[in-house]
Amino acid sequence: MKIISLKEPVVESVRYHASCKACGARLECWGVHGLIGGSLRWDVESVCSGCGQTTADCGQELPARLREQLLADHGPATLQVTGPSVERVTVMRVLRAALGIGLKEAKALVGQVLAGAYLGTLPEMEYLARKLRGAGVDAVAARP
Template identity: 30%
Template sequence: MERQAARFEGTCGTCGAACTGWAEQFVEKDGLRWALDLECTCGTASCDRGRGTAQAAVREEILARHGTYRLQAEGAVVLKAIRSAFGLSIAEAQRAARAGYSGTLVEVRLLAELVRRAGVPAALDRDDQ
């Protein structure tokens, strides 16, 4: 199971002070999952979890900490993998596939695995080096 995490800073919903925690993205049962855990000095803690594409704040922290990766694969199976993994429309998947999908390592590894299972070679490259 692929995982990436990054320190996260937010605002406490109880006292308004700055709080810290972890943003995480991972694959579980062939699907994307994300988590955001925050804790404040006032004692408030929050745990937010979800399936599919991560909240923008979670994704941005992981991209800032770990960089961007790009899927290298061709064919209609790429569209199917992108639609399956992210729940995108055909038009959205076509736009993402046309440029070669780029995203977090977790997202791109999941797509590469889905594409390979369909019998199509797939690789990934670090986008921002």
């Protein structure tokens, strides 16, 4: 298991194909997703083999399609909370703030997190791990 230092950017990239919206030919796409400077970002560049159109897009909320490609290519990472006496309330508070979720979702999620069963992309898990460590919880992102 590799533990990532606090400041280091965590970036994953993936290459995949899609259909061009303009002409329907095959698009070559390169997607990048990462935790950079403390926030999650993604960008995608594509080139059409038919009409030659190139597009670039980027944002913060990871699109489902790109997320699936990343998980398929790299495999999911887990969030591991390792401290001997973890405060559920603290973990829930961090999850709610980081993910913008309600109390009910956070309650369901904290069980998964503490069981080491919460999965996502490595940058997503590292983002949460850093937020948790910032709140004094011993947490790491790891790829099993």
